Amino acid sequence: MTKLGKKRRKKLQDKVDQISGYRSYHDGDVEVSSGKKGHGVFAARQFLPGELVIEITGQLLSKKTYEGSSYVMDLDQQWYLEPGIPAAFLNHSCSPNTELIHLTKRSLGLVAICNIEAETEITFDYQWEPCDWTPRCRCGAPNCRGWVVAKDGVETMRQLAKKTKKQK
Template sequence: MTHHNTPSPSAPSAKLDRLIRVGETHVGRGVFARRRIPGGAVLGEILGEILDDHPEDSSYVMELPSGKLLEPAAPLRFMNHSCDPNCELFYWFDEDQTVQEDRLWLQTIRPIEPGDELLIDYSWPADAAIACRCGAGNCRGWIVDPAELHLMPPEGSSDEDTPPTP
């Protein structure tokens, strides 16, 4: 995830609805491009509810730099993981603000064609990692932060689906 200190772009939801749609994937729902989207395009802010604690009934929560959690709203809550993502999340902040807000945005890494699924790298910590089946040519085998991949059991081991304990 990257940090930007440029003024916030305007990205009304009507604009986002013209660019993306929610559809079915091999892992449930996903977000797909309706039209070609250039690389480096800021698609919009990830909106939702800011929480202090992880809700037991959610699999969509994202951690923010403040340590708080974001329960994202549809449609961007349905972004799936890939070890070869075409989008990234970033935090946008204004250096002139005295209090920084927790604001998370979505940007394309490379051009996306109509019908392509928009994918991000979840980069979870090793103690929360799960086996990855994204199918990318560079799949790490785990949904884990690349810097913590060395903590994971080797592929083919008997504890392959069990992340390390802290």
């Protein structure tokens, strides 16, 4: 097998997108499309505060045998939920317009915490733990924490970033 070059990879990915529509999604409520920060989930209509925006379903992974990827969500004490389409394309924001809740035994819900106009990007707060690989945040909100990290992890993250900077 030959390794895919960048150019060929892009060309083939375009083809995959065309054939499968894997990276596009549209129903009356939300749609996956390409925005400033790459793919994201956008409102296809207006949502009022407290309204359920998406039911997040996906692959259930046992916590006993799976360590968890960065995108995996906590379902309960025993299970992780690896979100499927469209939820897999949800971006983080430090000033989000939805909140993640436990909905059923097998799904999570994304609920509007403010008025969301049609065509607005749907975002929620990932609240990741501070660690080496926690990425910089580019949400652009005035209250951006600088990293994709939970509010109470910001100080730890600052210390961690200082340390890694010194090592380089």
